[in-house]
Amino acid sequence: xxxxxxxxxxxxxxxxxxxLYPLFLVVRQSLRPDTGGxxxxxxxxxxxxxxxxxxxxxxxxLASASTAGCLVLGFVLALVIAFVPFxxxxxxxxxxxxxxSFPSFLITLALLxxxxxxxxxxxxxxxxxxxxxxxxxxxxxxxxxxxxxVTYFTPFVMRPLLAAFSQLDTAQLEAASSLGARAPRxxxxxxxPEALPALAAGGSLVLVLCLNEFGIVLFTGxxxxxxxxxxxxxxxxxxxxxxGACVIAVVNVLISLGLYGLYRVVSRRAGA
Numbered sequence: 001x002x003x004x005x006x007x008x009x010x011x012x013x014x015x016x017x018x019x020l021y022p023l024f025l026v027v028r029q030s031l032r033p034d035t036g037g038x039x040x041x042x043x044x045x046x047x048x049x050x051x052x053x054x055x056x057x058x059x060x061x062l063a064s065a066s067t068a069g070c071l072v073l074g075f076v077l078a079l080v081i082a083f084v085p086f087x088x089x090x091x092x093x094x095x096x097x098x099x100x101s102f103p104s105f106l107i108t109l110a111l112l113x114x115x116x117x118x119x120x121x122x123x124x125x126x127x128x129x130x131x132x133x134x135x136x137x138x139x140x141x142x143x144x145x146x147x148x149x150v151t152y153f154t155p156f157v158m159r160p161l162l163a164a165f166s167q168l169d170t171a172q173l174e175a176a177s178s179l180g181a182r183a184p185r186x187x188x189x190x191x192x193p194e195a196l197p198a199l200a201a202g203g204s205l206v207l208v209l210c211l212n213e214f215g216i217v218l219f220t221g222x223x224x225x226x227x228x229x230x231x232x233x234x235x236x237x238x239x240x241x242x243x244g245a246c247v248i249a250v251v252n253v254l255i256s257l258g259l260y261g262l263y264r265v266v267s268r269r270a271g272a
Contacts (some may be wrong), residue, residue: 074157
């Protein structure tokens with residue numbers, strides 16, 4: 001028993017030093033207003049702020065809408081890759097795994113090349129119509145952030161779906177087809193019930209990731225879009241309001257932990 005404790009001590013110490021201690025410092029700073037002492041006043045000030053409430057609402061609706069978009073698009077793409085035979089389907093499935101390692105700002109940068117003010121779409125429009133500028137200016141709006149998040153996080157839904165589809169008994173599909181069921185009915189009554197656990201697990205993970213996404217909002221240049229991570233950055237770096245920044249960070253961490261707990265429960269039940 002003592003030997004096991006000795007083996008466990010180094011990783012526990014490292015975890016406490018590099019994760020728990022910085023988190024403790026953030027929580028402590030959130031309870032220390034600029035006037036000194038320990039107080040809940042920073043929390044009262046932040047919760048009473050309209051900027052905080054707006055950032056919280058923006059974070060929630062963007063994360064929810066992005067998750068919904070990822071679920072729909074991921075399900076359709078996974079269906080095509082798994083059940084519609086076409087050359088290169090296996091290579092596409094492998095690319096999904098590689099895509100998961102890409103940084104989020106890379107996708108945003110690619111969208112800027114296509115839909116940015118001087119991007120390909122606007123350039124093609126001005127070349128064809130002779131207009132002074134193109135019509136595509138949505139990347140700096142919430143819709144641009146939404147598009148970037150759906151584009152980047154959809155593979156996180158596709159991965160568990162493809163794994164679930166690979167374990168699906170094809171005899172069920174053949175039996176349903178032989179009984180005259182058409183493709184939409186087979187998807188609805190045979191494939192979808194089997195895919196629900198994987199959809200729930202992938203959707204829960206995407207919701208957590210979207211909630212904490214910082215790079216996409218920053219790189220789109222959407223100045224009117226303020227999420228909780230962006231508000232932490234603004235409070236700490238631009239305003240030097242460290243107690244306020246720490247309060248928002250604590251709120252963000254608590255929401256993330258709650259959603260991560262939900263993800264773990266769903267994943268366990270889904271066997272993901």
